[in-house]
Amino acid sequence: MSQTVGEDEACAALGVDAWGLERLIALGEIEAGGEPGSRVVDAEVVQACADTRSRRRAEALKTLNDIDAPHLGGDR
Numbered sequence: 001m002s003q004t005v006g007e008d009e010a011c012a013a014l015g016v017d018a019w020g021l022e023r024l025i026a027l028g029e030i031e032a033g034g035e036p037g038s039r040v041v042d043a044e045v046v047q048a049c050a051d052t053r054s055r056r057r058a059e060a061l062k063t064l065n066d067i068d069a070p071h072l073g074g075d076r
Contacts (some may be wrong), residue, residue, distance in 0.1 A: 002042045002043065002044060003042070003043040004040045004041060004042055004043060005040070005042075005043050005045075005046055006038075006039070006041075007021060007032075007034075007037065007038060007040075007041075008040065008042060009046075010030075010032075010041045010046045013046050013047065013050045014030075014046065014049060014050050014053060015050070017055070018036070018037070018062055021038055021039065021061040024049065025039075029049055030045060030046070030049055031045065
């Protein structure tokens with residue numbers, strides 16, 4: 001049986017608030033049981049989503065750096 005986490009733990013791991021968690025659920029990024037305010041999510045799913053979000057964030061920041069650095073005096 002998989003371990004589950006509550007809404008507060010899922011939000012903390014994902015770096016989102018309750019609205020953000022609901023958006024991730026609506027977008028199909030996370031599957032959760034229960035009603036808003038008392039969601040239950042599989043712990044492995046939360047970790048996988050958190051890892052993906054972290055990787056996407058790092059890629060986006062690298063892309064922004066590649067675009068903006070020459071104009072802002074970076075990469076000299």
